[in-house]
Structure formats: structure tokens, C-alpha cells
Amino acid sequence: MKIIECPRDAMQGMKAFVPTEQKIAYINQLLKVGFDTIDFGSFVSPKAIPQMSDTAEVLANLELEETTSKLLAIIANVRGAEEAAQHQQIAYLGFPLSVSETFQQRNTNKSIAEAMQQLVQIQDICHKHGKTLVTYISMGFGNPYNDPWDAETVIRFVEDLQQLQVKIISLSDTIGVSDPASITYLFQHLIPAFQDIEFGAHLHTNPNTWQEKVEAAYTAGCRRFDGALRGYGGCPMAKDELVGNMPTENLIAYFENIGLNLNLNKAAFASAMAQSGAVFS
Template sequence: MSLKKIKLVECPRDAMQGLHHFVPTELKSAYLNLLLQVGFDTLDFGSFVSPKAIPQMADTQQVLENLDLSLTSTKLLAIVANLRGVESAIQHQAIDYLGFPFSISETFQQRNTNSSIEQSLSTVEDMLALCAKNNKKAVVYLSMGFGNPYGDEWNDEIVEKWTDILVDKGVGIISLADTVGISTPEKINHILPKLISRFSNIEIGIHLHSTPAERFEKIEAAYHSGVKRIDSALKGFGGCPMAADDLTGNIATEDVIAYLNDKGENLNLNMDKWNEAMVLSGKIFG
């Protein structure tokens, strides 16, 4: 497998959104500017959502204005949860991707976006139309893609059904999202290769959450499944505050880097800037 087919997506937004203390805008911006210099394909930097729902992201527009994009090829991704968020995000030329969390768990869709699955499908349609008009790309996260803690029905046929529907609507990038850390290597190896084989013209990625003990086996399963994009966050910080009170962190970027380096992949990352970001992260996350 060549890394040219894998996009590394760094997710500081996901890492910060569940923090109980507000990270000052200047500190957020400095951290993101370091990450922009590392060389990731995409930076999930912020979200245009209700500040009541996610107070940490209330300053996304101000942060965006502070980012230095002059010396980076990294693309910016912003999360949106409704049409208002889409309309806000598309106004910013610097943003390349709009990401929407589309859950195949009705319970989580209501918790996360205060809308039903069917209502959210309509939002995706509107997002696709607005992205096409404004030179943006849509990324749809298939949330609770490996099961859910609410008792909502889940199986791989449901995953495939909703992937089929989204692709039919025109979605070109889909990231299968674990959300609460209940994926296993067995599930990853069972579900992803089938999706990638069936939807060969679609960019299919993975957004995993995990305990530290399970990270490497999940990374390995994702790598061998043939995913085209891998989301992760420095030190494995983060978790979805809308999903559970006890957050399960992201896959740690340093573990992804270590695994891919071990496989002989040429990542072409600026590790000096990465190490600077690692040090600065202590001021953000403690």
C-alpha cells in the first residue's frame, strides 16, 4: 500500500471540544499554526456549531483569521451540524472541506445535531449543493459506524445501506466513525474492505476512538483494510462530548506515524514542528 493513497487528517478540533476550560483564542491559533507546518493533508481545525452546544468552538471564526496559510499545503476542514453552520462555513475561502456528522444511530443523531436521521439527510443534500456552488468539498462522517451504546439497531448491512444512500446523493468522501471506541480489529477488517471494494470511486476513511492499549491493533486493521484517509489527534486527546460523559480519546497521531514509519512509508512530515506542537499541547490539555 502506498501512502500516496492515504491522507493523514489531524483533528485538534475533536481533541479540544470536550475540554471543560476554555482555551484562549491566541493559544488555539498558535497550536494550529504549528500543526499546519507539520505537513498533514488536512487539519480539522474548528466547527461552526452552536456555542451553547460546544462552547470551546465559539471562537472558530476568530481562530481562522489568525491562521497563517502562506507556507502550508494542508487543507482546512470545519465541522457543521446544520444548514446555518454550512452557510457560515462556506463564506470563508480558506476552508476547503465541510464535515457533517451523519449518524446511523437515531439516538445519537438527535443528541449530536438535534435532528433526526431523515432531517440530517436533507441537510447533507443542502450541504452538497452549497459546496458545489462555493468550491468546497463535503466530508460525511458515518457516526456510530461500529455500533452504539444506546441499543439502536446496528449491523454491517445498515452501514452499507447508508453508505449507498449517501453516495447516491453525491457524497464523495465518507469517513466511518467509531465515536465511542467500540470498534474492534475484527469489525474494521469485516466492514471496511467490503465498503472500499463496492464504492471504489469514493474516498473512504476512518475516524477511530480508542483506549491506548487498543490503538495499534486498530491502526493496523485500518491500514490493511485499504482506507484512503486516517483521522487522529496528537497524544490521543479528545472524544465526543455529545456521545458520552466518559470520553474515549482519539487514535494518537504519534502512534499512526510510528506504525506507518515502521511500514516504510515516506510521510514527509516536519517532525521539528510536530515536536514543538507536542510541547505546546501541554498548555492546552494539561
């Protein structure tokens, strides 16, 4: 079971700038917990996401010597990929690819066709620098813009990504519209059909539906889940449709309740939970 903690996703939409020193201290605490991966920052335009303008400085001050967690940075274009790839500490580059034409433009200022062209170059950069590309299929369970969506469309996107040798794909419920039926259908069809790809669940949710979503994905075979402590954040480009992240503490409680050993440092996690209150207050 892989749990990816996403402080970047939690912070990126905050209006008040989180001081760099506070980001560093918080992510360093998260690194002590034992999460598989920390989605810690992004190399994108500071005009688009001002909160992430200090990602390189944060990275330079992370305590990575004694952690098993790997670092993931979000990028939105070739320039960002080239910048992120220069940092040896980063293992994963994450790119948001949307099945919604409207959201692709809002999120990365390019069309789906242009995004796919950029992905070819980004994958080449990853190969040259020993990075692994993680592609997020955003609006993967529907969109509010009346753009065409069905499960078969998502499957066709996966087929295209397989041709690019993408090895990790995370299905993203950007606005929290998924339900157990749609989650089950996609994972049950994708996981057996594309055995060379690791599929993840990046599920946004409200407090009443989180468990049924996690249960559906897990039962359908998903073993990679994104979360953010206390459910903070969500994609700021979704604007009025913003729904919070999956609370990491809920993921942990669910998996431990069904008997999984997540090998997490409980004391470090409790400290991170306490620290998150100050970061996001």
C-alpha cells in the first residue's frame, strides 16, 4: 500500500503565503512519518500559483538523509520539467492531463492535444534524468463544464499514455463527483488490462463520502492513494467547484481498520497533524 501525502495540493490554493521556513519545517516533519511519497511542491509559473514560488528553496532545506519517502514535484510544461529534473532529490515529476478540454486550458493554459505533445517531451526529459513521470488524469470522473466524459474516454487516455511508456497514472476526482460505481468500474477495467501501469486514486471528497470512495477503489485493486492531512486544499483552478482533498488520517484509519500494516511512525504523524493546524490556520 502506497500513501502519497500532498502538502503541495493542500497549500497551493491558500491566499495567504505560507512562510518558506514554515513550509520547510512542516514537510520535514512529514518526511519522518514514512509515507511512500511526498508531493512537496511545483515548478510552475509563480503568477499562476504564487504559493509555490519558493519550491526550489524549500527543496534545498529538506532533511532527506534518514527518510524513506520519495519526493514528487508537479510541473505543467516542458520548462517546468527541465527545471525540476535538475534536482537530484526529486524522484517523480507529476503532470496534470485532463479529459476535460475546458479544465486543461484552465489548469495548464493549453489544449489536450498540446498537453499530449508536451508529455512526449516531458517523458524524454524524465528518461534522460532518471525521473519517473506520474500522469494525473484530472476530471477523471466527470466535469462541471459539460465537456464530454465517459469511462471509455478515460480508458482511451490510458491507452495513449501507455504508448508513451507512462508507468504511473493517478485517476483524479478533481471536483469530488465520483461515486463507488464509477470508481469501481474504472479501476476494475484498468488494473487488469494495463498490468505494466501502477494506478493511483487522487480522490477529492466531502466528509460524508470519503469512506465509500476509498473502499470502492481498494476493493477494485487500487493500492496507491493520495491524501492531505485534515483534507486541506484542492485544486484552485477548479474555482467554484473546489472540493477538499482526501484526509490522510481517514485513509490511515480505514486501512488499519481492515488490518493493513502501513509501517508509519505514529508519533511523527501526530506531530505533523498538530503542526498542520498552524500551517493552515
